[in-house]
Amino acid sequence: MxxxxxxxxxxxxxxxxxxxxxxxxxxxxxxxxxxxxxxxxxxxxxxxxxxxxxxxxxxxxxxxxxxxxxxxxxxxxxxxxxxxxxxxxxxxxxxxxxxxxxxxxxxxxxxxxxxxxxxxxxxxxxxxxxxxxxxxxxxxxxxxxxxxxxxxxxxxxxSPDRAKLDAAMRSALAQRQIAIVLQPQFEVATGKLVGAEALARLVHPVLGEVSAGDLFASADRCDLREELSYHIQQEAIAIAAKWPAAFGHLRLAVNLGAEEMTDHYGARLLQSLTDAGFPPNRLTLELTEESLVRDLQLAAGQLELLRSKGVRIAVDDFGTGYSSLAYLKALPLDYLKIDKGMTPDIAGNGKDRIILRAIIAMTKALGLLIIAEGVEKPEELEMLKIEGCDYFQGFLRAPPLTPQEFAAMARDLV
CATH class of the missing domain: 3.30.70.270 (Reverse transcriptase/Diguanylate cyclase domain)
Structure with a gap:
């Protein structure tokens, strides 16, 4: 070859x-x-x-x-x-x-x-x-x-030249210049703001806005994905720790990648929360199905440790992987997030809606709460309300916001 x-x-x-x-x-x-x-x-x-x-x-x-x-x-x-x-x-x-x-x-x-x-x-x-x-x-x-x-x-x-992008990613990570944006999350029944999911953004003077996909692909090439993800978690927790007392009911959600699920992950995350002064019981850890494939027993142990301290656990992008049911049985969970690609199906007819309705019913039977991603149309939200979904996020209510924009919106809503 x-x-x-x-x-x-x-x-x-x-x-x-x-x-x-x-x-x-x-x-x-x-x-x-x-x-x-x-x-x-x-x-x-x-x-x-x-x-x-x-x-x-x-x-x-x-x-x-x-x-x-x-x-x-x-x-x-x-x-x-x-x-x-x-x-x-x-x-x-x-x-x-x-x-x-x-x-x-x-x-x-x-x-x-x-x-x-x-x-x-x-x-x-x-x-x-x-x-x-x-x-x-x-x-x-x-x-x-x-x-x-x-x-x-x-x-x-x-796409940006790989060498330039990799250099920019390394520099931004070293200088802590990768920004955090917050995707607001709302209660379906009332429309009340309940928290936000932290996402990464990099705006470069030459390359422009670098997508999350390009950013993490670059981190993979440079063997820096774990460092990048850890940086994003730390920055997001530091931002949430500065929320005023009036935001005390709001939760922060951060993402977990497969490379971080080690014997020391739980202790490291709890230490980050302690250092920042952010209560563990206001943090949600969102992990994808693929994050757990290699060592389900290890993952369950780390998640149990985190839940014992108050951290809540969500399975992200549910419905896109091949081991969904195994994870629901084996892992300590609080939330299930319906993949944004499935959300439009809730307003459809026939098999699409039947399947989504069955997922929601199963989740409820297991005692889990449901978060729908990618909600963009009023009819989608209405059907989520009818089907019993608990929370949602998406452009219908708000796109990802800077920490300052999120704080301004939260002040108007609390």
Whole structure:
């Protein structure tokens, strides 16, 4: 398989006609290296490359270019861009192949992979095609359960140069310049403000506003995801700790990634709360289904420790992963967050609404509270109220706000 240098040369050459690009990334390579050893990580990369070559020979034709990219990604280019649904099915097949056991008989090895698909557009350079595929892969990494993403074809998008973005991310992290915005959360029945979810933003003087997907993809390349996520949690807790006494009923929600779930995570988070002076019983920890796949017992132990101190636990993006029911049974939980991609289904008809209604009923039966993400229309909120959803967030009431904007809104509502 060709190397990154060949890929750079391919990108710099002129386009030779329509093409379809598949960009595959090993989402959990860092965890494999840390918990199983770099030699196992290197084996995973080799085995994924072998599977990619086998896939190309069996599923796609004609393949015009294939290469190993820096870090954890692989590029595959097929001539023509009119393959449509066939490419989606091929991507699913590739994910099945890569997700199979890549280890030996006595040492199983599984990886979590993501695939981006980008169809070339008229007048688009190869570099621009790669940029769109890279952005789509970053989105796939962030969507927590959506294993492949088709790049936006409505416009030619140019993502920030990786080297510049990585340097900017490192600098911003070192100088604590990554900003926090707060997504307000409301009670469905009354519309009362109940808290906010903390999200990260980076506005760079040259690169402009860097998306969360690009930011965390950069942190992954630099092996700094854990540091970035920890920084975001610390900053958010420090902001909430300065809320006035009148905001004493408001909760703060922070996100948890897989790389942070260690034997020391709970103690570290509790120490951050103590240092900032923010009560643990006003914090909600939102974790994705994928965050727990590797060691469910470890996760349960850490979450029990946090809950014993008052921290509440939410499963984020419910409905996008494959182990939802197992987590509901095995983990100490307080909330379930319905993925924003499912929220529009609540106002629909037929099977979509039936499935969502069943999820809500099951959650209620388990004694959990429900938070709906991505609520944008009044009819969605009305149906959430009818179905018994407890809380919601989304552009219907408020977009993510700066800490100052959130405080101003909260003062008007308390």
């Amino acid at each position: 060709r190397r990154a240098r060949d890929a750079r040369e391919w990108m710099s050459a002129a386009s030779d006609g329509p093409a379809t690009m598949l960009l595959l990334g090993i989402k959990d390579l860092k965890q494999i290296n840390e918990h199983m050893g770099r030699s196992v990580g290197d084996k995973a990369i080799r085995r994924v490359g072998e599977q990619l070559r086998a896939f190309a020979a069996q599923q796609l034709s004609p393949v015009s270019f294939m290469a190993r990219m820096p870090g954890r990604e692989f590029m595959l280019v097929v001539k023509g861009n009119d393959v449509g649904r066939h490419t989606e099915l091929a991507a699913q097949k590739l994910l099945e192949m890569v997700s199979s056991n890549l280890g030996d008989a006595d040492a199983p090895l599984h990886v979590s992979a993501r695939v981006a698909i980008a169809l070339s557009q008229p007048g688009e350079s190869r570099q621009q095609l790669v940029s769109r595929a890279t952005q789509a892969l970053a989105d796939a990494y962030e969507r927590k359960g959506q294993r492949f993403v088709i790049a936006d074809s409505s416009k030619i998008a140019v």
